[in-house]
Amino acid sequence: MSSTDSDPGSARPGGRTARNTAAVMRATLDELGEQGYQRISVDRIASRSGVHKATVYRRWGGVEGLLAQALDWASGWHWEPVRTGSLYTDLISLNEEVAAGFAVAPERRISYATIAAAFDSDTAAEALRAYMADRHRRSSVLVAEAVARGEAPEGSDIEEVVRASVAPIYHRLLVCREPVTERHIHQAARITADAAAAGAFLIEDHPDHNPL
Structure with missing residues (x-):
């Protein structure tokens, strides 16, 4: 970056x-x-x-x-997600980038320390939320493009699709303190892409929304 x-x-x-x-x-x-x-x-x-x-x-x-x-x-740094042409492989690339951010020095030290600071400081927590919201917003273009290609229905909550894909990666890294493998990265992307295609992320007021 x-x-x-x-x-x-x-x-x-x-x-x-x-x-x-x-x-x-x-x-x-x-x-x-x-x-x-x-x-x-x-x-x-x-x-x-x-x-x-x-x-x-x-x-x-x-x-x-x-x-x-x-x-x-x-x-404010220039960043945009990698496009591969399909939602599944786009989410793989996104998950790989998240995992790399906690594996490659010196970025990994900053990533971990920033999250730790958010537990000690309300100001840091608010700043972290704003930073992550910006990253989710930028990443959601992948889902918007997938909707345009017909890979997910109109009315999908595009930012929630992003969150669903990266959440298992963060859980393993930060909650369980487990290594993240390629299998984990692909599995999270596959589950999310399939759920999006099935309409699981339709917003609540959409006529086709089916609450679980």
Whole structure:
């Protein structure tokens, strides 16, 4: 992934404010991954980013403000899901990317530390929810395209299809602390794609909705 070229607070795209913002946000995420939420500090982030501590405090306040802004900043990175031409294989690719985010250093450290921080900080939890909502929204284009191809009925809740596919991956990684295999990735995608095709994700007010 790559970061955005500018920051909403910059006087001009690519200016010093934008560069400072990117440096502080990157330092915040790196410190979070290396130190964990309980051990990061404004001093360490300022030192790592090369931005004066007073500037960091003035713009973002303490650690909670920095973490919330860093997640919001990360949501602005260019990202879109891989298209393969079918919902089943699209969901496989999505599940693989989720699993890789918790398996490849340094991303894995940041992923785990961000979720841990959400249990210690309401601000971090709110920021994480917003970040994940953005990822689900972007991923839902896969389901919208599958509906257009006739692989799932009109009126399907496209974001819920995404959630259903990735949920077993997160469960194994974060609740059970189990390794995720290719079989698990394919199985979750297969079950979800089949359920979507059968109309299991139709919104409640749709005339064909059949509550289980």
